[in-house]
Amino acid sequence: MSASSRTCSLLGFAGFSGSGKTTLLRQLVSLLTQRQLRVGIIKHTHHDVEQDLPGKDSFELRHAGASQCLLAGPHRSILTYENTKRQEPDLHESLSRLSLHQLDLVLVEGFREAPINKIEVHRPLHHKPLLCLHDPHILAVATDDPALAAPVPLLDLNDANAIADVIVHWWQSDRLQVSTV
Structure with missing residues (x-):
């Protein structure tokens, strides 16, 4: 198609x-x-969603203050972004x-x-x-x-x-x- x-x-x-x-x-x-x-x-x-695990680099970097985190891999990439306000x-x-x-x-x-x-x-x-x-x-x-x-x-x-x-x-x-x- x-x-x-x-x-x-x-x-x-x-x-x-x-x-x-x-x-x-x-x-x-x-x-x-x-x-x-x-x-x-x-x-x-x-609900709040969490796709990453404590201890993983991407989790730690995001929780260090990154407002967006793109985990880029050869088969898939995952974009996580923090909402600026809870809504x-x-x-x-x-x-x-x-x-x-x-x-x-x-x-x-x-x-x-x-x-x-x-x-x-x-x-x-x-x-x-x-x-x-x-x-x-x-x-x-x-x-x-x-x-x-x-x-x-x-x-x-x-x-x-x-x-x-x-x-x-x-x-x-x-x-x-x-x-x-």
């Missing part, structure tokens, strides 16, 4: 905790990569940290309120409200209930291949393109 003159293709995944967002994304990343898409991920968390992360800032020119599609987990196209992941057994009733950016609902009444198309949460096909179709038709991120 070749990307046209895209600025950024972006698709969010929104849903309440325990709905299966990460499980679905794990499957979709593999399937979309098999379909030759270069996929990036941004995952929102409310919820900003999607636009997070996107700016990615090498978007090397990606075809960025999948975003969380950032539920962001005005980006999304798939809602919904399990009626959790007794949570449907987000698509109030969010015009939700394109479809991935659910395990085929009889769910929703104002957008339903996708079978248990059929990641079919969801991947829909995403590729949206990507190819530029439905996921975002001109200003």
